[in-house]
Amino acid sequence: MPSTTAAAPASPSVPTGQWFTTRDGKPWWFDSGAPSLDFAYTGDLGLGHPEWEQLHSPEDLAAWILTRFPDSDGIVHPRHLTDGIMLRDAIGRLTVRASRREAFDPRDVDAVNLFAATPDIPPALEGGSRRAGRQTTSTNQAFATLARDAVSVFSADAVGRVRECAAEDCALVYVDTSRAGTRRWCSMQRCGNRAKVRKFRAAQAG
Numbered sequence: 554m555p556s557t558t559a560a561a562p563a564s565p566s567v568p569t570g571q572w573f574t575t576r577d578g579k580p581w582w583f584d585s586g587a588p589s590l591d592f593a594y595t596g597d598l599g600l601g602h603p604e605w606e607q608l609h610s611p612e613d614l615a616a617w618i619l620t621r622f623p624d625s626d627g628i629v630h631p632r633h634l635t636d637g638i639m640l641r642d643a644i645g646r647l648t649v650r651a652s653r654r655e656a657f658d659p660r661d662v663d664a665v666n667l668f669a670a671t672p673d674i675p676p677a678l679e680g681g682s683r684r685a686g687r688q689t690t691s692t693n694q695a696f697a698t699l700a701r702d703a704v705s706v707f708s709a710d711a712v713g714r715v716r717e718c719a720a721e722d723c724a725l726v727y728v729d730t731s732r733a734g735t736r737r738w739c740s741m742q743r744c745g746n747r748a749k750v751r752k753f754r755a756a757q758a759g
């Protein structure tokens with residue numbers, strides 16, 4: 554059922570979507586609809602899929618950040634990896650609970666709020682004669698931007714857009730950013746087409 558809540562005001566300048574490998578072993582493009590959820594899907598969201606882990610080293614984190622923040626300074630220390638995984642796993646658990654319409658664990662909310670309270674990437678108007686402020690994005694600024702995205706995604710008026718894929722055998726969660734609020738699948742190419750094929754077969758058989 555389409556949600557009547559407003560679309561989550563996700564950070565429009567941060568691209569979403571990434572290659573993702575589920576249990577069939579084939580990588581496919583999963584656009585979760587929000588940078589913070591994409592970040593959550595570099596881990597297993599607390600669902601017991603250790604094979605989903607993509608951030609094994611500070612270099613892995615630096616590479617992921619660069620896909621979202623091209624101005625990243627690339628400086629990722631081991632403590633950044635620890636912080637990033639803390640933030641990511643908190644967002645992951647919030648994602649699962651939001652999709653199940655369950656109450657959030659206040660500790661996860663605290664973690665997101667902690668990072669969201671730090672300086673993020675400042676907005677800038679195009680067309681000026683010089684660039685104000687620093688030229689590059691630090692890892693901490695990237696975390697703050699992701700945390701603030703999570704704040705908007707999980708806020709009371711937007712959280713209805715966080716949904717589980719409608720396919721029975723798929724529990725992936727996305728943010729529906731479509732204007733009409735009618736997104737049903739993790740991916741049209743994957744679960745959407747499978748459902749269409751199933752419906753077609755049923756119609757042929759019936």
Ligand SMILES: [Zn+2]
Pocket residue numbers: 718719720723724725738739740743744
């Ligand atoms: Zn799906």
